Amino acid sequence: MDINIIFPKLNRTKKVLMTFVLCFSTAISIAQRKDTLKISISATAGLQFDKARFAVHPGDLVALTFKNADDMSHNIVFTRPGERTNVINEAQALAPDVAERQGFVPKSDKVLFAVQAIHPGESRKLTFKAPMTEGVYPYVCTFTGHGYVMYGAMYVTNGTLPAIQNDQNVPPNRRNDGTHDDDEHDMSKMGAALKTVSAAKFTPTSHPYLVEPPTIYRIFMPDASPASIAVNLPGNLSYCWDAGTSRLRYAWSGGFLDNADHWKGNGRFLPKVVGTVFYRSSNDPEFRVGKRTEAPLAQFKGYRLLNKYPQFLYSLGNVEVSETIAGAQWEGKGLVRNFTFKNLKSDLYFFTDVNDGMAYSSSAGQWKNGVLKLTAKEARQFSITMVEKPLTHPNHDQ
Amino acid sequence: MISKITRFPIKMACLAILSGNVSYAQTPATIKPNPAYRVESIEMPDGLSAETGAINFMPDGRLIACFHRGEVMTYTPATRSWKVFASGVHDPLGILVISDNEILLMQRPELTRIKDTDHDGVADEYLTVTDKFGISGNYHEFAFGPVKDKEGNLYISLNTASNQAGIRAETRGEVDTVGIKSRMYSAVAYRGWVMKLSTDGKLSPFAPGFRSPNGLGFDLKGNLFVTDNQGDWLGSSHLYHVKEGKFYGHPASLLWTKGWNRGNPALLPVNELNKMRTLPAIEFPNSLIANSPTQPVCDTTNGKFGPFSGQIFIGEMNRPRIIRAMLEEVKGELQGACLPFLDELGLRKGNNRLAFAPDGSLWVGQTDHGWAGDKGIQRIVFTGQPPMDILGMSLTGQGFDISFTQPVNQTTADNLASYVFKRYYYEYHAEYGSKQFDVTTVKVTGASLSADGKKVSLSLEDLKPGYIYQLDLKGISGANGLPLQNTVICYTLNNLR
Numbered sequence: 001m002d003i004n005i006i007f008p009k010l011n012r013t014k015k016v017l018m019t020f021v022l023c024f025s026t027a028i029s030i031a032q033r034k035d036t037l038k039i040s041i042s043a044t045a046g047l048q049f050d051k052a053r054f055a056v057h058p059g060d061l062v063a064l065t066f067k068n069a070d071d072m073s074h075n076i077v078f079t080r081p082g083e084r085t086n087v088i089n090e091a092q093a094l095a096p097d098v099a100e101r102q103g104f105v106p107k108s109d110k111v112l113f114a115v116q117a118i119h120p121g122e123s124r125k126l127t128f129k130a131p132m133t134e135g136v137y138p139y140v141c142t143f144t145g146h147g148y149v150m151y152g153a154m155y156v157t158n159g160t161l162p163a164i165q166n167d168q169n170v171p172p173n174r175r176n177d178g179t180h181d182d183d184e185h186d187m188s189k190m191g192a193a194l195k196t197v198s199a200a201k202f203t204p205t206s207h208p209y210l211v212e213p214p215t216i217y218r219i220f221m222p223d224a225s226p227a228s229i230a231v232n233l234p235g236n237l238s239y240c241w242d243a244g245t246s247r248l249r250y251a252w253s254g255g256f257l258d259n260a261d262h263w264k265g266n267g268r269f270l271p272k273v274v275g276t277v278f279y280r281s282s283n284d285p286e287f288r289v290g291k292r293t294e295a296p297l298a299q300f301k302g303y304r305l306l307n308k309y310p311q312f313l314y315s316l317g318n319v320e321v322s323e324t325i326a327g328a329q330w331e332g333k334g335l336v337r338n339f340t341f342k343n344l345k346s347d348l349y350f351f352t353d354v355n356d357g358m359a360y361s362s363s364a365g366q367w368k369n370g371v372l373k374l375t376a377k378e379a380r381q382f383s384i385t386m387v388e389k390p391l392t393h394p395n396h397d398q
Numbered sequence: 399m400i401s402k403i404t405r406f407p408i409k410m411a412c413l414a415i416l417s418g419n420v421s422y423a424q425t426p427a428t429i430k431p432n433p434a435y436r437v438e439s440i441e442m443p444d445g446l447s448a449e450t451g452a453i454n455f456m457p458d459g460r461l462i463a464c465f466h467r468g469e470v471m472t473y474t475p476a477t478r479s480w481k482v483f484a485s486g487v488h489d490p491l492g493i494l495v496i497s498d499n500e501i502l503l504m505q506r507p508e509l510t511r512i513k514d515t516d517h518d519g520v521a522d523e524y525l526t527v528t529d530k531f532g533i534s535g536n537y538h539e540f541a542f543g544p545v546k547d548k549e550g551n552l553y554i555s556l557n558t559a560s561n562q563a564g565i566r567a568e569t570r571g572e573v574d575t576v577g578i579k580s581r582m583y584s585a586v587a588y589r590g591w592v593m594k595l596s597t598d599g600k601l602s603p604f605a606p607g608f609r610s611p612n613g614l615g616f617d618l619k620g621n622l623f624v625t626d627n628q629g630d631w632l633g634s635s636h637l638y639h640v641k642e643g644k645f646y647g648h649p650a651s652l653l654w655t656k657g658w659n660r661g662n663p664a665l666l667p668v669n670e671l672n673k674m675r676t677l678p679a680i681e682f683p684n685s686l687i688a689n690s691p692t693q694p695v696c697d698t699t700n701g702k703f704g705p706f707s708g709q710i711f712i713g714e715m716n717r718p719r720i721i722r723a724m725l726e727e728v729k730g731e732l733q734g735a736c737l738p739f740l741d742e743l744g745l746r747k748g749n750n751r752l753a754f755a756p757d758g759s760l761w762v763g764q765t766d767h768g769w770a771g772d773k774g775i776q777r778i779v780f781t782g783q784p785p786m787d788i789l790g791m792s793l794t795g796q797g798f799d800i801s802f803t804q805p806v807n808q809t810t811a812d813n814l815a816s817y818v819f820k821r822y823y824y825e826y827h828a829e830y831g832s833k834q835f836d837v838t839t840v841k842v843t844g845a846s847l848s849a850d851g852k853k854v855s856l857s858l859e860d861l862k863p864g865y866i867y868q869l870d871l872k873g874i875s876g877a878n879g880l881p882l883q884n885t886v887i888c889y890t891l892n893n894l895r
Contacts, residue, residue: 045537045562047770071538071560071582071629072690072769073831092717096685100833119830120562120581120629144689145716145747145770207469208443209482217468218488218505225568226535227507229486243507243529244570263447263467266767267489268537268563302510302525313525 036127040065043074043141045266047150052174053167055155060130066115067123074141075103075117078128078154083110084138088147104143117143130156136169173264206259214308220262222270223280224249227300230271231310232256237327238275239335246298246314247286248325252277253333278333278388282353287316290346292371319344334358334387341379348379358386432883434704434785437744440473440761440775443480448773450763452493452504453753461755462501463775464490466767470503470512470521473775475755484512484521491612492543494552504541504554507533507570509595530601531556531593532571532586536563538610539589545614547622552595553604553640555611555624558582558650559589574653580664581630581830582609583650590651592624592640606655607646607675608638612750613693617725618708621732625691625712628684631664633824633832635691636678637712637723639732647675647826664828672826677892679732680723681824681866684831687736687888690715690769694723695752695760702758704780705789705803711739711760713749716770718742720749720762720778724790729893735791737887746772786876787883789852791869795895797842797858798869800887805851805877816873817842817856821865821891840867851877865891 037060042050050069056062066076079087090106091099103116112131115124131137133156140151153169155161165175213232221228225244232238239251254275261269285295296317303310311324320342328334341348350372352360360367364382365374374382442448449466456462461473462483470484470493484503492504499514508529512521533539536559543554559565565573565585577583584590592611594604609632613625622640626632631648638646645652649671652663660666682688692713697706712721722739725732748771751763760778765771789801810816819842822834844857854874867889875881 047766069562071562096683097834099685143716143770144685149766149770206445206447207467207485208446208471208480209485216486218486218507219468220488220506220535223568225570226533226566227529227570243526244533244568259467266537300508300526300529302523304524305522 036061036063038063038065040067041076041139041152042067042069043076043150044069045071045268046264047141047146048171048174049076049139049141049150049152051152052170053153053155053161053164055157055161056130057158058130058132058134058156062128062130064115064126064128065123066118066126068118068120071120073117073119073143074146074150075105075115075143076126076139077105077114077142078112078137078139080110080112081135081137084140084147084151086110088140088142091142091147092144099144106142112137130154134158138169206263214310215256216310217257217259217271218243219257219259220267220270221249222273229303229310229312230257231325233325233327235327235329236275237329237333237335238273239325241310241312241325243300243312246300246312246316246321247281248323248335248337249281250277251279251333251335279335279356279358279386282351282356284351284353286351287321288349288351289317289319289344292349328385328387332387332390334385336383336385338381338383339379340381341376344376344379346376348374348376350374350384352386357389359389361385430881430883432740432743432785433783434781434787434883435740435743436779436781437740438777438779439744440777441478442774443471446471448775449765449767450751450773450775451489451491451765453751453761453763453775454493454495454501455753455755455761456495456498458498459756460498461753461761461775462493462495463763464493464503466490466765470501472519481519483514483519484524487512487524489540491540492554494544494546502527502544502552504543506539506541509541509544509552509554528595528599528601529570531588532569532573534559534569534573534586534589535566536560536585538563538582539586540610540612542612543614544595545616545622547616548620550597553592553614553622554595555592555608555614556589557610557612558584558608558648577650577653577662577664580650580662580828582648583664584653587654588651589654590648591654592622594642603654604642605640605644605646606651607644607648608651609648613691613712615694615696615710617696617710618698621725623679623694623710625694626678627690628831630828630830631826633681633826634684635682635688637680637682637691637694637710637736638676639679639725641676644676645674647671647678668827675826677731678890679725679892680734680736681888681890682721682736683834683866683868683888684824686868686886687738688712688714688719688721689717691721692750693752695754697754699754699758702780703754703760703778704785706739709790711752712736713752713762715748715750718745718747718749720745720752720760726792728793728895731893733793733890733892735887735889737788738884740778745776745778746774748772785883786878786880788871788885788887791887791889793861793889793891793895794855796844797856797861798867798889799853799855800869800871801853802876802882803852806847806854807875807877807879808847808851810874811845811847811851811854813873814842814845816871817845818870818872819858819867821862821867823865836865861891861894863891863894867891 105114113128137154213234215232217230224242227244229241240249242249252275258272262271299315301313322340324338352370354370364378451464453463464470468487488506490505494502509527511525513523538560540557544552571586592604610627611624626636628635649663694712710723720739723736725734748764750765792799819840822837824832841859871885
């Protein structure tokens, strides 16, 4: 074993010392790997290490690549067992100029090895020999203020790891499969569950109140503009209304949103749609005013709550529009969209996509080839009902 | 036996790997007791993830606060009760109160007027005030503000995007990806700008050059201040005095200047950008004063909060601290000094938002959303006991005048060794942060204490613009025998008198 390969940057004295350490430790180790173990850990958004824990054998040679994939500075400091908090305190106690110079790593016998603070996008390699004593060796970012949440555990063991659900050595929000917050919820299900357990007793949830539909989130949504609104209706129906384009984008049934990944950290991950999407809008604008070929410019203007249902307000050119959406539960998966149009001087056309899987009907106007035509008077107030067409069995579809 | 043997190599490995001097555990910094202020925690409602995006006070004395998951809640201090005012808003980071039942709220996609029209305590109207700015969908595109000037115009600020993530396939607004490989970029219109919403409802670009401007505020004279965070092009964190049309240093936003035709602004020669930029009124030395400063609020309490009326308090994310800043006009520009105001005392980290209550206490909203910090709301109360602290630092022709809240001990003030000055600068460059350059001790050549013992005039061997002057007053104690609450103060010397 060539000490220069393992610790190329050590000076001669240290190499001699190291060789002593290695020879000495090799003699009593039985399970350590022969090859260098390559491990990569990234600092990620939300003050986390992407690995909440990892395992090595006593005496393993470890080539660690530490990457800063976040947008602020981070370091990684491996401590002796049980010394994470003390090392954080020692780092906090460093004089500011000393802290800057040492990359926020305290010089302490509680520290085993460390990569000094690196800037976003940078990475560093650290080669070390795992301790010979089995145990849990914390790693932590000691940049000012980070240590109490940003840590993980290196298990030096010949055995197996405890279940992560009960692992007190990883941050609380990593104690499921190590990748998710504990507090994730499908809001629609949660409301229902709470009601069945105990309507009177208030249980802490994702919000300081019982979540009951209709529920509104302005939130980043997949497959829509970044200015979107998600609404959950009674009957387990949900829809995405896009304030960027002022229109309904899609609808789904069977749940609402899983916001856990989005709420955790910095919001880089989008909420997940829970359930099955049964409608998506086409790329063409739905409404045309006057001429069938001209799509007026849409401008979102906000919403009012009518019995908790949002009534969206927007303009199409000079025309003022409101839209309130309810579930069409009596007809299966579907929505009833109630519109008012003000200042309309000419006919209004509502275009549908014949392949969108929906059956349309309306309270007023004339349908022809999937296009609804309303006079200005009819359009003052009307509704469009859109319901998923019954599934046709392929064998019968001949 | 085995455990004894195996412990040995660990320690040896540790000694071997640490380069340079090996020193052992240091004693944690001792925090001085501070009888002038106390910190109280506000009990938060069950089920709330109290990642505080904004706090403010309504005319009737209720606190109104918004939180990351979209809740807007009111708190009545007398009854200590919380009530939901609004919900479902998108990452709200600013509240301006209009009345007891109406607010302006800054959320990711827009500025919204939220109103309780039927006076049942719950908002039922969410009207768009302006959404005339782009969103690429990049997670770092926060929106901050609004604050209102004396004429009724509103100001908001728009965060740049982070190259730790891209932009969405579908955006709002025109996209230009020329700068997208730079660390913090502006791919849609007016990211990195302070925007002005005139009383006629028109939103217009006001000043470019910001990276992460998480905090706007006015002083008593109506000057607009915006903080910005250390990162690319910011060697340390800054407080800017913002004026229309000036450029504040982070180049990404220049892309959206009218008629821009020079490609990625971050690739312009540094010298050219340096000449274009307006210097920060205050630079916060990294770690010593701030890692991540937030909202500036002016002390408008006329003494209810202690002796610092008219000065500016600024939150800090990474440690349990509130910062204090003071400004003065030199050669027509504002510049000034900063120092810690309050450390520890039970204060938490993540001090994202500040607001003065009608009773003169300073409320602090905290968040740990994706950054170092804590959750919740606390209030800082002036106990009425005068602090023994630095009051101000003002540039003179020969050096600085340092004023104190109470008389200082004549013997310590006369001793030139009581004052340790050094100066340094942070470099303006594309890389993230900066080390301190040209760190030089500056000799104090004279000190004279005023007759009332509350102001010492210092002469310095040398005054050089373009430097931060850091003064440590460790040797000074009060005439009452008390030590100074804070001994370090840093002056950003842009202009000489």
